Amino acid sequence: NLAGSADRRLALEAQLRALDLSESHRRFEAIRGADRPERGLTTMQPGELGCWLSHLQVIAEAAGQDRHLHVLEDDAVLSPVLKPLLRDLDRLGDGWDLLFTDVYLHPPPTPEQFAALRRAWHDHARPGRLTLMDLRTLPFTGTTSYIVHRRSLDKLRRLLDGQWRSHRTYDLFLQGLVREGRLQARVTVPFVTTIGAANLDSTVGRQGPALRALNAFRQALHCAADPRSIYAPLCPGPGAATTDPLLGLYLELLRAVLDGVGEPAREAGHPPDSDGRDQSPRKALG
Numbered sequence: 001n002l003a004g005s006a007d008r009r010l011a012l013e014a015q016l017r018a019l020d021l022s023e024s025h026r027r028f029e030a031i032r033g034a035d036r037p038e039r040g041l042t043t044m045q046p047g048e049l050g051c052w053l054s055h056l057q058v059i060a061e062a063a064g065q066d067r068h069l070h071v072l073e074d075d076a077v078l079s080p081v082l083k084p085l086l087r088d089l090d091r092l093g094d095g096w097d098l099l100f101t102d103v104y105l106h107p108p109p110t111p112e113q114f115a116a117l118r119r120a121w122h123d124h125a126r127p128g129r130l131t132l133m134d135l136r137t138l139p140f141t142g143t144t145s146y147i148v149h150r151r152s153l154d155k156l157r158r159l160l161d162g163q164w165r166s167h168r169t170y171d172l173f174l175q176g177l178v179r180e181g182r183l184q185a186r187v188t189v190p191f192v193t194t195i196g197a198a199n200l201d202s203t204v205g206r207q208g209p210a211l212r213a214l215n216a217f218r219q220a221l222h223c224a225a226d227p228r229s230i231y232a233p234l235c236p237g238p239g240a241a242t243t244d245p246l247l248g249l250y251l252e253l254l255r256a257v258l259d260g261v262g263e264p265a266r267e268a269g270h271p272p273d274s275d276g277r278d279q280s281p282r283k284a285l286g
Contacts, residue, residue, distance in 0.1 A: 001074040002030045008074040011196070015078045024086070025070065028061075030054045043167045052164040052173075055143065056157075062148070063157045069148040075196040076144045081223050082192045085130065089147065092132065097152035097183045098174070099132070102191035103140040104218055108257055113138055114250050117221065120189035121246065124223055132186040135178050140185075141171045145193040152183075159183070190223040213256040217249050 001009045009027065016022045033039055033050030042049055055071065062069040068089050082101065092099070109117060120131035148156055159182060163173055177183040195218065216234050220227040227245035235252055 001027055002032065005030075005074060008196075012072065012074050012076065015076075019078060019080060019083050021078075021083060021086070025072065028054065028058050030074075031057065038164060042164060044164070044169065048169050049164060051143075052170045055170055056160050056164070059148065059153065059157050059160065063153045065153065066150055068150045069153060071143070071146055071148065072193075073144045077194045077196050077222075079192050079194075079222070079224050081130070085188065085192055086147070089149075094149070094151065095184060096132070096186045097149050097156065098135075098178075098185040099147040099149070100135065100140070100142075100185065100187040101145040101147070101193040102142070102195070102218065102222065103135070103187055104142045104214055105139065105221075106141050106214055107139050108217075108250070108253050109138060114247075117189055118246050118250075121221055124190045130192070131189045133189050135175075135185040135187055136181065138187070140175060140187065142195075143171045143174070144195055156183070189221065190225075191218070191221050192223055194219055194222040194225075209256040210253075210260040213249070213253040217253045220246060220249050 001012070013022070013027075016025050031050050031053040033044075033046035033048065033053065036049060036053060038053070039046055039049060044052070058071055059069065068086075070086060085101070089099075105117075108114075116133065120133065123129050123131060159177055160173075164170075166173055168176070174183070174185075178185045195215070212234065216230050219225055220230045227249060231245035231248045231252075235248060
């Protein structure tokens with residue numbers, strides 16, 4: 001959380017108090033990339049560099065500790081499901097290095113992957129049921145909320161050290177490590193966190209339909225979401241009556257992305273938000 005983002009800090013602290021998680025989380029003052037000497041050594045935007053260095057520093061400070069690390073960006077929206085998940089992490093076994101609690105699924109999942117996501121979302125109707133899906137073949141971006149296994153903290157720090165020089169944004173660098181099999185990453189389905197309304201307000205309306213569809217699909221996979229209420233304003237008219245709004249949102253995502261192929265990359269991604277941080281699903285639409 002940047003020093004100038006007091007509203008975001010207060011909002012997240014209120015959520016943590018409501019879930020009785022204040023004692024297990026602490027604020028890290030985010031690094032401003034524009035103020036760093038590394039800025040002249042990378043093609044990343046200052047906000048992207050600040051994101052990289054902030055996450056790297058948080059992980060470096062936690063390395064060597066015998067406890068899991070939950071990293072939260074300050075625009076996260078938490079759900080009551082988060083607390084039992086954090087409490088029971090050891091029951092998940094050791095088959096993961098990173099556990100994301102929500103992501104952008106971008107580029108869009110295949111039909112087979114969507115079917116698995118939809119199945120897992122509906123399975124959550126059973127009390128306490130969460131599915132952990134492997135992210136190695138499921139394209140993802142975003143680092144709003146993720147957990148680093150305690151045995152993986154030193155490993156992750158070594159893999160990340162100095163890699164802001166790769167000129168890839170932090171989330172895309174993580175994605176590369178996962179695809180290469182150097183990190184094992186999972187995501188909870190349904191998502192137990194999501195992105196805040198302030199994030200959406202700063203982008204929807206200024207960006208193309210592909211981004212609106214990505215945001216809507218991400219929100220719909222949240223454990224407390226009502227997909228029908230998300231789908232209706234995105235696709236007004238007779239189609240809003242679909243009996244399967246998750247499928248409708250997925251099809252809208254595919255349509256919007258296909259329509260956007262060839263559009264300028266800036267139209268496809270978010271600009272930096274009011275704090276100068278890039279909130280995008282990372283230019284890959286272009």
